[in-house]
Amino acid sequence: MLPPGKIPPEKLKKFVFNHLGARGERVIISSGPGVDAAAIDFGSSVLVASTDPITGAGEGIGFYAVHVNANDVATFGARPKWFLVSLLLPEGADEGLLEEIMREIHGSAERLGVAIVGGHTEVTPGLKKPIVVGTMLGEVEKGKLVTSNGAKAGDSIILTKWAGLEGTSIIASERGEELEKAFGWAFVERAASFIGMISVVEDALTANEIGVHAMHDPTEGGVANGLHEMADAAGLGFRVYGERIPIREETIKICEFYNLNPLALISSGALLMATPQEKAGEVVKALEKKGINASVIGEFVKEPGVRVIVENGEERPLERPESDELWKVV
Known part of the structure; x- marks a missing residue:
């Protein structure tokens, strides 16, 4: 039986x-381990395409659908421009739910300068x-x-913002009453507000101007799975330091x-990138200049x-998650 979440790489x-x-003759990059988008040759430019479902969220599902898919496109250095969306509603859903989700999709796309050009409901x-499948x-x-898949041995690994942002926001929204009793209303509000940091479009385009070898947004399975996916795609290994990972x-x-x-824990909003060591400091400074933690x-x-x-001076394997931690609580 397959576990919830992403299908394991070997499967x-x-x-x-x-x-x-x-x-396809014009396909530059297609599906593969750790590759979240496709790239198609259009002469002087490249069309980048990605698709992702939003299945674990209740509130803000339309917002997530736009930004998660925009993030995948941006990790290829491309600016998101066009969006198609399939919206599947449960039996008993009313028109209010349909309108709410579409308002979220419209507002999120409009802020990114993205046109909604098709879909299905x-x-x-x-x-x-x-x-919602976008x-x-x-x-x-x-x-x-x-x-x-462009990471090279010796590249520095940079993480923007913080690990677990999306998962934190979803859990705070879905289990707010329970968390409020434990930590208070203000805590839950802050955690839920992390949804506002979910876009990595600015992160990716800023870093790409300076020079990176690879970028990947850690979605299901969080930063741990994202590191494995980047390493899989490039045929490399990695060494990371626990005290440096911002949470x-x-x-x-x-x-x-x-x-x-x-x-x-699902970490949309953070961005992993492989950067030549000599450019890592410059990339971090450029991101911080725009108010992006890196x-x-x-x-x-x-x-x-x-x-x-x-961690604590000891090296241990960073295991690949079997499924995202989010599924344990939502």
Whole structure:
């Protein structure tokens, strides 16, 4: 039986990646381990396309759908421009729910300068919550295209913002009453407000102007899974340092309350990037100049089997999460 969340990489290789239809002549990058978007040659520019569902959120599901998909496109150095959305509503849903989700999608897309160009809506038997499946299209100059599999041994690993942002926001929204009793109303409000930091479009485009080898937004499975996915895609290993990984106090307390691992908690809003060591400081300064928190948390290494975290001076394997920690509480 498959666990909730993303299908494990070994299952993807066996059942998915060998069933991808005809090979397109203009496809520069297509689906693969750790690759969240496709890139298609359009002459002087490249079309970047990505698709993702939003399944674990209740409130703000339309907001998440736009930004999560925009993030995947931005990690290729492309500016998101066009969005298609399939909206599946549970039986018994009313028109108010439909309008609320579409208002969220419209407002989020408008703020990013993205046009909604197509999609599908229906009431789907058997659903307990709405599901929104988005497809984002973006465009980048051919010379500015960045790939998620481009990391090189010796590259510094930079993480923007904080680990577990999206998961913290979702849990605070879904389990607010319970958390309010434990930590108070103001705490829950702060944690829920992390949804406002979910976009990494500015992070990615800012870093790409200076120079990066690869970028990847850590969604399901959090920072831990994101590191494994980047390493998988590039055939590398990594070494990261626990004390350098930024985590908000609200995330730490919520994870302690529910016995969750913050490094395996869905982390949209953070951005992982592989940067040449000599440019890492410049990238961090450029991001901080725009008010974006950024930290060098480790480096990629040439040995694929070395995937470790250093804590309290001791090195141990950083395990790949079997599923996201979010599923334990929502």
